[in-house]
Amino acid sequence: xxxxxxxxxxxxxxxxxxxxxxxxxxxxxxxxxxxxxxxxxxxxxxxxxxxxxxxxxxxxxxxxxxxxxxxxxxxxxxxxxxxxxxxxxxxxxxxxxxxxxxxxxxxxxxxxxxxxxxxxxxxxxxxxxxxxxxxxxxxxxxxxxxxxxxxxxxxxxxxxxxxxxxxxxxxxxxxxxxxxxxxxxxxxxxxxxxxxxxxxxxxxxxxxxxxxxxxxxxxxxxxxxxxxxxxxxxxxxxxxxxxxxxxxxxxxxxxxxxxxxxxxxxxxxxxxxxxxxxxxxxxxxxxxxxxxxxxxxxxxxxxxxxxxxxxxxxxxxxxxxxxxxxxxxxxxxxxxxxxxxxxxxxxxxxxxxxxxxxxxxxxxxxxxxxxxxxxxxxxxxxxxxxxxxxxxxxxxxxxxxxxxxxxxxxxxxxxxxxxxxxxxxxxxx
Ligand code: AMP
Numbered sequence: 001x002x003x004x005x006x007x008x009x010x011x012x013x014x015x016x017x018x019x020x021x022x023x024x025x026x027x028x029x030x031x032x033x034x035x036x037x038x039x040x041x042x043x044x045x046x047x048x049x050x051x052x053x054x055x056x057x058x059x060x061x062x063x064x065x066x067x068x069x070x071x072x073x074x075x076x077x078x079x080x081x082x083x084x085x086x087x088x089x090x091x092x093x094x095x096x097x098x099x100x101x102x103x104x105x106x107x108x109x110x111x112x113x114x115x116x117x118x119x120x121x122x123x124x125x126x127x128x129x130x131x132x133x134x135x136x137x138x139x140x141x142x143x144x145x146x147x148x149x150x151x152x153x154x155x156x157x158x159x160x161x162x163x164x165x166x167x168x169x170x171x172x173x174x175x176x177x178x179x180x181x182x183x184x185x186x187x188x189x190x191x192x193x194x195x196x197x198x199x200x201x202x203x204x205x206x207x208x209x210x211x212x213x214x215x216x217x218x219x220x221x222x223x224x225x226x227x228x229x230x231x232x233x234x235x236x237x238x239x240x241x242x243x244x245x246x247x248x249x250x251x252x253x254x255x256x257x258x259x260x261x262x263x264x265x266x267x268x269x270x271x272x273x274x275x276x277x278x279x280x281x282x283x284x285x286x287x288x289x290x291x292x293x294x295x296x297x298x299x300x301x302x303x304x305x306x307x308x309x310x311x312x313x314x315x316x317x318x319x320x321x322x323x324x325x326x327x328x329x330x331x332x333x334x335x336x337x338x339x340x341x342x343x344x345x346x347x348x349x350x351x352x353x354x355x356x357x358x359x360x361x362x363x364x365x366x367x368x369x370x371x372x373x374x375x376x377x378x379x380x381x382x383x384x385x386x387x388x389x390x391x392x393x394x395x396x397x398x399x400x401x402x403x404x405x406x407x408x409x410x411x412x413x414x415x416x417x418x419x420x421x422x423x424x425x426x427x428x429x
Contacts, residue, residue, distance in 0.1 A: 025050030
């Protein structure tokens with residue numbers, strides 16, 4: 001299906017062509033006509049599927065056809081779970097908006113930075129506001145923004161929004177929105193809590209399901225390398241050097257591990273930076289910009305970087321620590337092999353985490369060959385079984401097993417359990 005069959009106007013199509021998009025992705029082909037027709041939409045669209053343009057293009061087109069905003073009011077609201085995603089979605093919207101003959105205002109607001117410039121920016125009103133929920137509520141509390149003119153609401157990455165304790169925030173935001181509006185909900189997964197949110201929000205939605213990343217991007221090669229825990233950093237250095245990885249995103253389990261591993265890489269003269277929620281927003285933005293401009297070769301990140309981030313031309317991701325869940329694995333992998341490019345996803349596995357990797361494989365219907373790199377073979381004990389060596393210097397709080405699910409439930413795990421229990425009728429348990 002060509003873009004011309006989606007119902008987009010010639011000026012929006014020209015903006016697409018200028019971005020180099022030739023054909024709509026599957027989620028775009030289905031969502032664009034539905035949004036233009038004014039329907040509510042429920043889309044199960046994984047990261048990397050082109051979901052941002054799927055709502056951004058028809059949303060902007062509809063805004064071109066309705067009157068301009070009044071002071072302090074927004075005409076469309078896009079709620080996103082993280083600051084990074086806010087910047088990314090805002091960039092896509094502005095990119096297209098700036099190419100249109102009629103100027104449309106896109107305002108991006110998120111926490112971790114001063115609220116004053118954001119309040120000033122909203123004074124004259126805006127066409128689209130892209131917001132994280134916490135900062136949106138702050139702005140509403142300051143009377144810097146009104147939501148009574150919002151005619152389209154987008155919940156992007158709804159599953160992640162719910163992870164951040166969104167339910168209470170949503171109750172406050174929903175009260176301020178007009179009852180008559182279009183609602184678009186995009187989510188990578190459909191956990192019961194997402195379905196419950198969708199049931200309460202959407203009216204006769206057009207339902208869209210596109211294939212998960214593993215199917216949609218068969219070009220991601222996956223590899224598991226057996227290695228002792230204490231040799232992972234050396235192996236990582238070795239692979240970056242010998243495989244000539246120009247840009248690599250390394251996932252670890254904790255903020256502390258991100259700091260330590262990136263420091264060790266720097267000591268080995270590999271430009272590396274940590275990326276996690278303990279850093280200031282300014283630092284996080286800087287690290288991503290430097291990574292995209294190839295000023296940094298390796299970014300060592302927590303799962304904060306697993307979803308939503310769009311880093312063009314990222315050939316390799318490494319699971320230094322295995323992800324806690326199979327879903328997290330999908331999202332981490334989705335950082336590479338984007339927009340048709342090929343990618344490599346490497347998982348380090350030591351005997352202690354072998355069972356956990358098997359669980360992830362089972363969930364994805366995969367069976368990865370265990371490879372060994374010469375010089376980094378796992379040590380074997382007297383019985384010939386490789387043993388996993390826990391680093392003697394593991395700092396307090398750093399889980400040497402890489403925060404593997406089942407070892408110790410995190411706060412997030414507990415929250416998910418409660419949400420799952422609340423959304424399952426007793427008869428289903
Ligand atoms: P998203 O899933 O929205 O994060 O988009 C993933 C990547 O696909 C981004 O780099 C987009 O610029 C790119 N993209 C989105 N739509 C298209 C398209 N129709 N053709 C080619 N690339 C696209």
